[in-house]
Amino acid sequence: MDIVFNESFGNGLAGALQQPVVGLQLDLQVGDLGRLTGESTDFWQMKAQLEGTETATELAQTVQQGIGQLQAAIDRGDAIRVWWSDHPDDRLGFMWLCALMKDVSNQLTQVKVPLERATSGAPIVFQQLVSLGEWDGNAALVFLSTATDVPASERLALSEEWTQQVAENAPLRVTVNGHTLGVPVDFWDKLIAAEIRPNKSVIWTIGRVLGELPVGLPDWWVRGRLAVLRQS
Known part of the structure; x- marks a missing residue:
């Protein structure tokens, strides 16, 4: 099973791979992380109010459905492949996935996709991307060759980092020099x-x-x- 933390990228990747991809739009850079376990509904209410397209219940159900698909695959013993980047949503998602899989023997493979690229053709332009959503799914397939296994030791280390992020309960998170930091809401x-x-x-x-x-x-x-x- 392939999993990503950007729904738009997930849709493009599914077309490129010609197989389902679970796209979990968790928006982990914002708000209480306890929402993933149902401990809090404040985030869903805030997002529903500001986005105005779905209710808090619908947003939570969509995410829980995706998490349920992932958990079912893990329970079956399936191999999991995660695509992520230095965007805080992705880094936090990768931490969360490692926490979810720290005690299982399933193979976990990571594909880290850069948020920068040089365009082909003339003139060549160097681009810095905002998120994986700006990657074309077919273009991103080149990074399959860079896939690496995530060993148990790395899963454990990242799961501990996830636990710290949850405990900190920051209103907002940013990535600075490869580190995910909690910052004030008015940052x-x-x-x-x-x-x-x-x-x-x-x-x-x-x-x-x-x-x-x-x-x-x-x-x-x-x-x-x-x-x-x-x-x-």
């Missing part, structure tokens, strides 16, 4: 506020923020911070 506010313009819509401002602050923030979360900033 990006000054940079977000700098993109606000008089008489411009929220949608315009969100697009501006995502373009000028290419760190892979969810658009619905930016919407929430804009609401806070406009009230201050």
